[in-house]
Amino acid sequence: MRAGFAFIDTPAGLVGLAWNDALAVCGGQLPEATPELTRRRMQQRYAHLAEVEPPPAMADVFRRLAAALQGAPDTLEDVPLADADVPEFHRRVYALARRIPPGQTRSYGELAAELGGPAVARAVGQALARNHYAPLVPCHRVMAARGQAGGFSGPGGLHAKLMLLQLEGAALGGASAQQPGLF
Numbered sequence: 001m002r003a004g005f006a007f008i009d010t011p012a013g014l015v016g017l018a019w020n021d022a023l024a025v026c027g028g029q030l031p032e033a034t035p036e037l038t039r040r041r042m043q044q045r046y047a048h049l050a051e052v053e054p055p056p057a058m059a060d061v062f063r064r065l066a067a068a069l070q071g072a073p074d075t076l077e078d079v080p081l082a083d084a085d086v087p088e089f090h091r092r093v094y095a096l097a098r099r100i101p102p103g104q105t106r107s108y109g110e111l112a113a114e115l116g117g118p119a120v121a122r123a124v125g126q127a128l129a130r131n132h133y134a135p136l137v138p139c140h141r142v143m144a145a146r147g148q149a150g151g152f153s154g155p156g157g158l159h160a161k162l163m164l165l166q167l168e169g170a171a172l173g174g175a176s177a178q179q180p181g182l183f
Contacts, residue, residue: 004052005042008062009035010069011167012160015135016042017065018049023057024082027132030160065135068102071169075101076136083133089115093127100141103169107143140164 003026005018013031016038020026027045032038043051054062061079068074077098083091096111108128112121128139140161 002052002055004049004054005046006051006054006058006062007035007039007042008066010066012069012164014038015065015069017054017058017062017136018042018046019054019058020082022080022082023055024080025061025133025136026082028134028136030134030164069135069164069167071103071167073101075099075138079136081133081136087127089120089123090127090130093124094131094133094137097128097131097137097139097142100138102138102141103165105141105143105165105170107145109145111142135164138164141168 003018003020005016007014007016009015010031014035015031016029018026018028026049029038029042029045032041039051061076064072064074064076064079068076075098077095081094083094086094092115093111096106096114100106108121108124109118111124112118115124124142128137128142131137131139134140
C-alpha cells in the first residue's frame with residue numbers, strides 16, 4: 001500500500017486524513033475556515049506525503065467518517081491509528097473517547113474516573129488538546145463538568161465543537177431520551 005493523505009467533503013466542511021503504508025491513520029484535519037486552509041494545513045503537516053486517491057480500505061474509512069458526522073452510530077474505533085509515538089496515557093484517553101457514540105457526550109471527569117480518578121481530569125483535557133487524530137478521536141464529544149461545552153482547541157473553536165455535535169444529532173437545546181441537552 002502507499003501512504004498519503006486525502007480529503008472528504010462533509011456537512012462540517014472539508015476533512016482530511018493521512019495514513020501510512022500499513023493503512024493506519026497518522027492524523028486528521030478538521031475543517032478550517034475555508035477548504036483551501038484545510039488543504040494547506042494538511043500539506044504543511046504531512047509534507048512528506050502526497051495527496052492521493054485513497055486506497056479502498058481508506059475510502060471506506062472516509063465514507064464511514066462522513067456518515068458518523070451525520071449521526072450514524074459508528075464510532076470508527078476499529079480504524080487503526082499510527083500512535084506508537086503517542087504517550088501511553090494519551091492512547092488510553094483516545095481509546096475511551098473513540099468509544100463515545102456520535103451524538104453523545106462524556107465529561108472530562110467521566111473519562112478521568114475510568115483512567116484513575118478525578119485527579120487526572122486535567123491530564124485528560126491536555127491529552128485531548130494534543131489530539132492529532134480528530135475527528136477519528138472525537139475530542140468534540142468530551143465536555144466540561146455539568147454538560148458545559150468547555151473549550152475546544154480544534155479549528156473554529158467552540159463554534160466548531162457545537163456544530164459537529166449538532167451534525168451528529170446531539171441534543172443541544174434540551175434533553176433527549178439518551179442524555180440531557182448541552183444548554
